[in-house]
Amino acid sequence: MSTTTLYRPVGAEELALIRQSRWTAFPPRLPEQPIFYPVTNEGYAIQIARDWNARHNSGGKGFVTRFEVDTLFLDRFERKVVGGREHEEYWIPAEDLAEFNSQIIGQIEVIHSFSKDEVTE
Numbered sequence: 001m002s003t004t005t006l007y008r009p010v011g012a013e014e015l016a017l018i019r020q021s022r023w024t025a026f027p028p029r030l031p032e033q034p035i036f037y038p039v040t041n042e043g044y045a046i047q048i049a050r051d052w053n054a055r056h057n058s059g060g061k062g063f064v065t066r067f068e069v070d071t072l073f074l075d076r077f078e079r080k081v082v083g084g085r086e087h088e089e090y091w092i093p094a095e096d097l098a099e100f101n102s103q104i105i106g107q108i109e110v111i112h113s114f115s116k117d118e119v120t121e
Helices: 012-020 042-056 094-102
Strands: 003-010 061-070 079-081 088-090 104-115
Touching: 003 012, 003 042, 003 104, 012 061, 042 061, 042 104, 094 104
Parallel strands: none
Antiparallel strands: 003 061, 061 104, 079 088
16 A cells, blocks of 8 residues: 655644544534645645644644555545645545545654744744
8 A cells, every 4th residue: 555645734722633533533624614635745734833823723832743645545636736836735625534534544643843932923
């Protein structure tokens, strides 16, 4: 089986829900969140976690998670570039998130954390 490494920047609330899953799943999307956006590179995930999540989420924390997904499953979804070429992500419809979670190989791990106090203007 071939796997693809993906990253997901999250705030403290989402991280708590990932922890509750025993590091195996991302929580369901809220009604106003029709898309789940895992990103394809660590640098982009760091930008979001540090520059958005740590500044704007409750708790003033941002985290970068890393995980592996079955490549054959992931190939069903189109990669999107949403800015510069390093801003590449997958758009997973919310209704496909449970199946996406079932395709995660191993555990979701936290590889970076940021706090609002560490972020410079």
